[in-house]
Amino acid sequence: MLQRFRSLILFCVSGGLALFVDIGVLYVSRPWLGDYGGRALSFLVAATFTWLFNRYITFSGPKEGSVLKEYLSYLSSMLVGGAINYGAYVGSLQAFDAVRAQPAWGVAIGSLAGLVFNYLSAKRIMMKDAKA
Template sequence: MRFTTIGFFGLFVDMGALWFALNALSLNLYGGRIFSFLVAATFTWGCNRLYTFREARGGGLLGQWLKFLSVNAVGGLVNFAVYVAVLHQGAVLLAGRAELLAYLPYVGVAAGSAAGLFLNFAASKRLIFR
């Protein structure tokens, strides 16, 4: 439950980081998504380290963070693939509805996060925070 709750808050960190990447850093939708994933993954790693898997905090911070990113890269790829699919299919479905197209990246983040949630939990529990 803690992992899911942290993931829920991580979703908003992800969306905020994506907004920042697109608007303040002028990254494109794909570079912005990579940036926001890294920010959100760092946030969720830190929170899961402190709250969800606090009894399994052994190891150095940098090493554990890199291992977390590496292991969760599979879930990240699923997340990114769903994000791209939402962008492309959503653009087709919402053609002519420009006011809704601006929300597609954030819908894509939410859909991608949901798709990667269970895979990332299993990987985190078994490989990172043993």
Template sequence: MRHQLVRFLFAGCVGFLVDTTVLYLTLWLGFGYFVGRAISFLCAVWATWQLNRRYTFSSARNESVWAEWTRYLAAMSVGGAVNYAAYSVVVSALRPAPWLPILAVAAGSIAGLAVNFATAKWWVFKHARSIPDERQ
């Protein structure tokens, strides 16, 4: 499980980069902090699903990819609610600044991490085979 958590954290770091990049893009396009974050969150969830299904949990390939995606999106939305709540608190409590979106996304990501890992491991990918540690 430790190796899965490390891989999950790596995928989360990539997701964080996608999330903040898309958020800054949507802010630049005028979407605002909350609509922009909804869009950036969906992009980050798609990116982390791709990484987690290939490298973290080695997705069972005997089911529809769309069924897995739907389950992953639903699971990440549970953690996403925690994530979005923390993000909203930071955005609402602080004055707009160039660093505000990245700080708020970081707070949300940390807040939702445990929920997202648990739902991915024990619901979305519960039938996935374990990926062996390369050192063994």
């Protein structure tokens, strides 16, 4: 039971740190890619960060199989959560002047929207390859 809460807490820490990565990349890339393209890039960078954090800290332990295969599997499963995340971001960007002025609010809204799905997906992928 404690292990479940530990992994959930660490997953949330990972997500919280990734939120800052996400916002930072968005703000750096917005002048060149705009609100939407910058958000797509920032999500990819943040998802890569969470994969690394979750692989080595949240769901640590010996793993078997290809690291590249695990990374691609992680990213592909995060795409569903990412679609939820991006949809909430776009919806809030279009609906609220405050989010248009400060897109970080939209990133936070999107991140919360995708959290539950992404946690369950990441846990399934990271624990699948762990040795018993």
